[in-house]
Amino acid sequence: MGLSKEHLLARLKELQIDFSQYDHPVVLTVEAQAKYVGHLGGGLSKNLFLKDKKSRFYIVSALADTKVDLKVLSVRLGLGKGGLRMAPEESLGEILQVPLGCVTPLSLVNESACNVSLLLDQKFKSQEFCFFHPLSNDMSISLTTNGLDKFLKSIKRDPSYVDLEANPSVGKDQPPDLASLVPSSSVVLADPPETAASSKDCTENTVSVGNKSTKSTVSTSKPSINAKKAQDKPANITDVGKMVDDLLDSTSLLVLKEITEENIKEHGEELGELLSKKIKNQLAAELHNTIMIFKNTAYTEGFHAGMHCHPKRS
Amino acid sequence: MKHKQLLDLDSQENQNIGAMEIKENGEEEQQIVNPWKVEAKEGGKIDYDKLIDQFGCQRINQSLVKRVRRLTSRAPHVFLRRDIFFAHRDFNEILDAYERGEKFYLYTGRGPSSEALHLGHLIPFMFTKYLQDAFKVPLVIQLTDDEKCMWKNLTVEESQRLARENAKDIIACGFDITRTFIFSDFDYVGGAFYKNMVKVGKCVTYNKVVGIFGFTGEDHIGKVSFPPVQAVPSFPSSFPHLFSGQDNLRCLIPCAIDQDPYFRMTRDVAPRIGYHKPALIESLFFPALQGETGKMSASDPNSAIYVTDSAKDIKSKINKFAFSGGQDTIEKHRELGADLEVDIPYKYLKFFLDDDIELAYIGKEYGAGRMLTGEVKQRLIQVLTEIVERHRRARAAVTDEMVDAFMAVRPLPNMFD
Numbered sequence A: 001m002g003l004s005k006e007h008l009l010a011r012l013k014e015l016q017i018d019f020s021q022y023d024h025p026v027v028l029t030v031e032a033q034a035k036y037v038g039h040l041g042g043g044l045s046k047n048l049f050l051k052d053k054k055s056r057f058y059i060v061s062a063l064a065d066t067k068v069d070l071k072v073l074s075v076r077l078g079l080g081k082g083g084l085r086m087a088p089e090e091s092l093g094e095i096l097q098v099p100l101g102c103v104t105p106l107s108l109v110n111e112s113a114c115n116v117s118l119l120l121d122q123k124f125k126s127q128e129f130c131f132f133h134p135l136s137n138d139m140s141i142s143l144t145t146n147g148l149d150k151f152l153k154s155i156k157r158d159p160s161y162v163d164l165e166a167n168p169s170v171g172k173d174q175p176p177d178l179a180s181l182v183p184s185s186s187v188v189l190a191d192p193p194e195t196a197a198s199s200k201d202c203t204e205n206t207v208s209v210g211n212k213s214t215k216s217t218v219s220t221s222k223p224s225i226n227a228k229k230a231q232d233k234p235a236n237i238t239d240v241g242k243m244v245d246d247l248l249d250s251t252s253l254l255v256l257k258e259i260t261e262e263n264i265k266e267h268g269e270e271l272g273e274l275l276s277k278k279i280k281n282q283l284a285a286e287l288h289n290t291i292m293i294f295k296n297t298a299y300t301e302g303f304h305a306g307m308h309c310h311p312k313r314s
Numbered sequence B: 001m002k003h004k005q006l007l008d009l010d011s012q013e014n015q016n017i018g019a020m021e022i023k024e025n026g027e028e029e030q031q032i033v034n035p036w037k038v039e040a041k042e043g044g045k046i047d048y049d050k051l052i053d054q055f056g057c058q059r060i061n062q063s064l065v066k067r068v069r070r071l072t073s074r075a076p077h078v079f080l081r082r083d084i085f086f087a088h089r090d091f092n093e094i095l096d097a098y099e100r101g102e103k104f105y106l107y108t109g110r111g112p113s114s115e116a117l118h119l120g121h122l123i124p125f126m127f128t129k130y131l132q133d134a135f136k137v138p139l140v141i142q143l144t145d146d147e148k149c150m151w152k153n154l155t156v157e158e159s160q161r162l163a164r165e166n167a168k169d170i171i172a173c174g175f176d177i178t179r180t181f182i183f184s185d186f187d188y189v190g191g192a193f194y195k196n197m198v199k200v201g202k203c204v205t206y207n208k209v210v211g212i213f214g215f216t217g218e219d220h221i222g223k224v225s226f227p228p229v230q231a232v233p234s235f236p237s238s239f240p241h242l243f244s245g246q247d248n249l250r251c252l253i254p255c256a257i258d259q260d261p262y263f264r265m266t267r268d269v270a271p272r273i274g275y276h277k278p279a280l281i282e283s284l285f286f287p288a289l290q291g292e293t294g295k296m297s298a299s300d301p302n303s304a305i306y307v308t309d310s311a312k313d314i315k316s317k318i319n320k321f322a323f324s325g326g327q328d329t330i331e332k333h334r335e336l337g338a339d340l341e342v343d344i345p346y347k348y349l350k351f352f353l354d355d356d357i358e359l360a361y362i363g364k365e366y367g368a369g370r371m372l373t374g375e376v377k378q379r380l381i382q383v384l385t386e387i388v389e390r391h392r393r394a395r396a397a398v399t400d401e402m403v404d405a406f407m408a409v410r411p412l413p414n415m416f417d
Helices: A005-014 A030-040 A070-076 A089-096 A105-109 A122-126 A145-154 A192-220 A240-258 A261-307 B012-026 B048-055 B062-072 B091-099 B119-135 B145-151 B156-171 B191-202 B206-213 B227-234 B257-273 B311-321 B330-336 B344-352 B356-368 B373-396 B400-407
Strands: A020-023 A043-052 A057-063 A084-086 A117-121 A130-132 A139-143 B032-034 B037-039 B085-089 B104-110 B139-143 B180-184 B250-256 B279-283
Touching: A005 A105, A005 A139, A005 A145, A020 A030, A030 A043, A030 A139, A043 A089, A043 A122, A057 A089, A057 A105, A057 A122, A070 A084, A105 A117, A105 A145, A117 A122, A117 A145, A122 A145, A130 A145, A139 A145, A240 A261, A261 B373, A261 B400, B032 B257, B048 B085, B048 B257, B062 B091, B062 B119, B085 B091, B085 B257, B091 B104, B091 B250, B091 B279, B104 B119, B104 B227, B119 B156, B119 B250, B119 B279, B119 B344, B119 B373, B139 B156, B139 B227, B145 B156, B145 B227, B156 B180, B156 B373, B156 B400, B180 B400, B191 B227, B191 B257, B206 B227, B206 B257, B227 B250, B227 B257, B250 B257, B257 B279, B311 B373, B344 B356, B344 B373, B356 B373
Parallel strands: A043 A130, A057 A117, B104 B139, B104 B250, B139 B180, B250 B279
Antiparallel strands: A020 A139, A043 A057, A043 A084, A130 A139, B032 B037, B085 B279
16 A cells, blocks of 8 residues: 555655645645645645556646646657546556545655656746645645655655746657656556566666656756747757857847946946956857857757768769 | 775886885875775875875976966966866976977766766866867767776666766767767777777786786676776777877876876886877866765765756755865854865865956955855855856757767867867
């Protein structure tokens, strides 16, 4: 059977993860939960347990008011359109070992959930703390994202924060950006004698899921606020117009920042020379890096084209 | 990996060392420095002057740094200015040849034993990139997936996978694809490379390799025959697609000083098979967050800053774990100042804060007790976050196709331009 609420809370304490717990009558929806803990600040989480056509399972945990579009997520995961459905009720008990209305990232502590992929709302990070059910719906606990991450790492999971509301285009040159979060194998609902085998699979898969999550952490932790950095795909990197614009923007920004009444008064005619020096010092390293990335990307594209070049017809 | 002191007394360079070690053994317990173990004397710090004496390499002095500035027409790298790359062998010869118009190539590498790279791992690569840009020379980077397969008992596939993953972080350091060749041993060993391996192997007796690397009768033969693999990238004929007809080309190896015993073997063999001895330029060890006496370990994520750490992680790690040389109370601190010898935030700034003037200011104020540890840590957090963020951005731009291109056995026509 799955871990009990008490065991989970004890585990959190052992790991020295700060949390506050709030008992309340059993709740099955976020609205109901809000009646009891909605006034405490922080963010309420809504948790979806999803399944794809190949019987792979996902928990999507988001702020209550984040819009989650399953169709978009499905495409971003590389499952095509309409590849994600709500998981059937029985699987809640079988895989996550939690009752109805109690989907929570914390349920990944159970071995049976080892192949379930977890997608966490990036917006959790903007909250002081968020509420989750600790394996039972008669209680909510508040956790900071740090606390949640610490817990996930303790069960050998890599926390993957995703901009759930983003809708990037996916096509031939833009692979599905969340593809690495798809579990490497489907969940095997095994009888006891086989559980040993599937737990062995779990460790291996945990490693590879972890590795994939590391990769996705790399690509999704870019601040999406800064649109320039959000999509560092080859097509964007070698876009000459865009690069020129970005570089000139950085330079202008610096110039405008430095040309103040104060500075003009202080340096007068020398301001020009001073500014010129400052630009060179401050921007040189960044420009160098950006342009080296550009060079290497352009070379790679050429190299790739050369490798797939058809011989000349003569 | 068991440690054994260098016992080989044959080769000239090693003769002095052997004598020195015998003498020292009579005195107090020594510090231990070799490719598999780095340990200071009884809970103290590594004595680098003694190490240079012991190994017989040269210190890099200010006039050498000035010479580099003159030859490259640009400011020498932070690591050179601050004595972080502080020792060398034959670097002067490399510069002499360079002045005569004879180029050289760079050789560095990584043993891909883990996916997570920390800042300490990046240091030789950051310095090598500077050398590549400043001198405009080509670079070969060896990924010893075979070594890790053997020593860490990984499967062949896993070590190859780690090699490719590490290659991405290495590429993210900003190497120029038109002058860089990255290769993994499993992919590349063979042909001319293997011929050189055999030539080197013939020059090193079993006893010698046991003396240098501490092999025992229980170690498998894979390990015993590995050393030539790491030696031959020092010889240009190992890369016929790059340096054909340039057997006289010199090689410069940037590395941490614990690799020195290893390349002594290579330098010993080189003249016997008709090649130049590779030159070395060596760095200090990057201290763990917990301090000089602490050990940076892949199994303790809090002993180092990883390139995958978030800004939050960096902030929390520095605040919680960076060993402070400040005093216990503010009053005491204002009176005595911080102990810069053991203070980790200050040491880390020495590595990563580019601005000499700002660093000197911090050193002065913090050492006098006018600046508090918290402020120094805050500045460090800023600096490290910027570095890690820049690395992450560059890393995100590295595709599998780019790795393939860097690792393709292809000519590099403009590698000296």
